[in-house]
Amino acid sequence: MAGGKLSARQKMINLMYLVFIAMMAMNMSKEVLSAFGLMDAKFADANEMATVTNENLLGGLKSKAEEKPNEFAVAANKAQQISKVSENFFKYLEKVKREGIIEKGKYEIDPKTGMYPFEAMDKTDILDELWFTGDRLTKEGDISGEAFMAAVKKYKQDIKDIIGEDVKYIPAIENLESRFNVTDVTNNEGKSIPWLDYHFKGFPAIASYTKLTAMQNDVKATETNMYNVFLGNTLDEAVSLKNYEAIVIADKSAFFAGEKFQGKVVLGKYANVTPTKLVVGGKEVNLTNAIDENGAARLDFTVGNVGEHEIKGQFTFLEDGKELPIEINGNYVVVPRPNSATISADKMNVVYRGVVNPMTISFAGVPDNKVNASAPGLRKVGDGKYEMQPGAGSEVTISVNATLDDGSVVPDRKTYRIKDIPKPTGSLIGKSGVMKLPRRNVEIGSIDAQLEDFDFDLPIQVTSFSVKVPGQPTVNVVGTKLDAAAKAALGRARRGDAVQILNIQAKIVGNNTYRLKEVAPIIVELTD
Structure with missing residues (x-):
């Protein structure tokens, strides 16, 4: 959302908040609020793991400083200073979460789940009252709007002061600026909005709570990055979630209107690892043009008939000198290609008594062998082709049942007027x-x-x-x-x-x- 080059993780967070904005335009479901809470829990778990990792890295720096003071003494000293200011800012963010959201919202941990009641944390006025007054930020208190912005800016400046002007730390400073970029944001309408307003004003409590936990993760990731730079490692934020993306995996690649979407959302990342072999549908794929720069394999084949189909195959990678096979399992749904418009004159839905009335009956997206049509005088003569010879009466109703891939049956019906052959x-x-x-x-x-x-x-x-x-x-x-x-x-x-x-x-x-x-x-x- 902010200007400049964004990391993959920041894009994920920004996307999450775009979803938050969209949700505010409708009655937010309990499931969505709960999902935000679960995302917060994932960030919290990541922060705990990062704490352990950072303690080990910091301990490693201290040991190296004792072994090789000329090389690591200054770096170890800087690392301890970074640890201190990061811990102070992490605790400040925790204080904002506790005093600014939990206590003001009077939320209590559910003894059954050990978590806060995510589904009930839908209030949007808690941080609004704490941080905003009209078009300005609040000033009173150490967690007011102005105090919060000052704390973020101070943390960035403290890190910069500790790092100093050494050019080899420029990439680390760029990462820091990207994580804690608090410049104004230009929205879709081209209007410039203050960073705090854009990210927090009008959001549900659980959304703001999760955003603050994500900022704590940024703090941990900053520590990890700095320690690795001091150690001379090339690893960048190894324990951070910024390298991950929220990936939607649908149970199938096509759904009918009104059908329930079924799938899952996972955190994952693309592995830029070239396979040694790729087989799809029993045929080996030429890897020369099939693998892109992210290590993803592009599939290119002619789909089957209307209905649901499976995609089966196998990736083969080389690991520790041995072939490592990874199975490919997926599916897709083929629906008929539209080649004509459906135009109906409602008053002209007529069949004639005394003649054979040819009819075409189909159900969009359903193969013919799963479509059943019935009516007095109706008989099937081919794929989707029927003949109607109406009997007595003034109307006849054709009933159609389509069996979908999940076994459910979708009914439909249409009534036709029966007319006699006109006067010769x-x-x-x-x-x-x-x-x-x-x-x-x-x-x-x-x-x-x-x-x-x-x-x-x-x-x-x-x-x-x-x-x-x-x-x-x-x-x-x-x-x-x-x-x-x-x-x-x-x-x-x-x-x-x-x-x-x-x-x-x-x-x-x-x-x-x-x-x-x-x-x-x-x-x-x-x-x-």
Whole structure:
């Protein structure tokens, strides 16, 4: 968050506080508060281990000073001074935690867990009242806002004064500046905010408590770094958590909307160690381009079909002259690649009675063999392909059940209106409705029936019809063409007469059970 080059550990801490800020915008769950408490416990454990390590390093310096005073006497003296000022500042931070947070918040250790009640430490006004008054820092008391900032700055200056101007200590001073950088912070909106406000104002008590414990860890890490510099070691903050990152490991690499996220968060670091062999899925991977500068192996392979898949393999490293195999176990989930938009006209969800309605039914991210669709008149004909032949009624509901990888079943359903095949229209020589034709065309023409503007190509056959000539009795005809009686009646018609072809009866070829609606009649005005 602060300016300058940040260490990996500081980035982790800053990221943690970004999470804190986001959490303030919502009701913070007990689990999140508890997680902060557990992070504090990890820092506290690290501080205890660092204390032991630092005591050993300091003891080693004293021993070397006795053995080789010309080389180590000055360094041992500086180390003891650093130990003293670090201990004083560490205790001061502990006092702020105890008096400024624990006592003011009236928090007590739970005798069952031996820890403070992290889930109850959600107050945001404890340090706010102690350190801030309006736009200024409080002045009264040795743990006021101004006193705290002065203590941080004093610790840095004390260390610098002890180290002196020797150029070989410049890297150590840079690390010190990075750890305790209290300059103003520029937020995402470009506004400059005082360091104390940015890191502590408005945060829950447990968040501030954890931040102070992290600062104590910085103190221990500073000691460790300085002692190693004095000893001539190249190790930098070996016991500090700054080299670690919070790594999220999901149980699988894809989840469905609404599904519970399952995984874990661990502290870890990347090992820049080149393996001697890498096998994934039974195939050896070429290490030349697969390993990056952090020692991470990049995987590049074509994924399988829709569903959950495993990644299995093995890293092989060389340790103490022997091969050390490390198993690789992971998984990933393949969901269908989107290649079209889902567009639905809600009023057009219709299936027709008397025809086979083709349908495609699938469930995003679920393979076809784990999708089950059912409805009256529905049958499966292929992968995701179905045919619907609705029966009686005005609606039909299709129910779909999808079985996810964890065995849970997700249901869905959709209702369609059932409509009859629309009323056919009679036609003569390809024309329908009212038309003008010569008498001869009527005599030899075939009477047909058509479904105009219908999405299904249904073969319809006319079985009978009637011919009505003005002034003549109606003649009933079986078939599709005028018979002798109909032609005789037509022969007595006069030019301009309107001859009606009505009562047209038709059926769907191959379907004798469905009864079509009455066919619209034809009216022909004779032109001769």
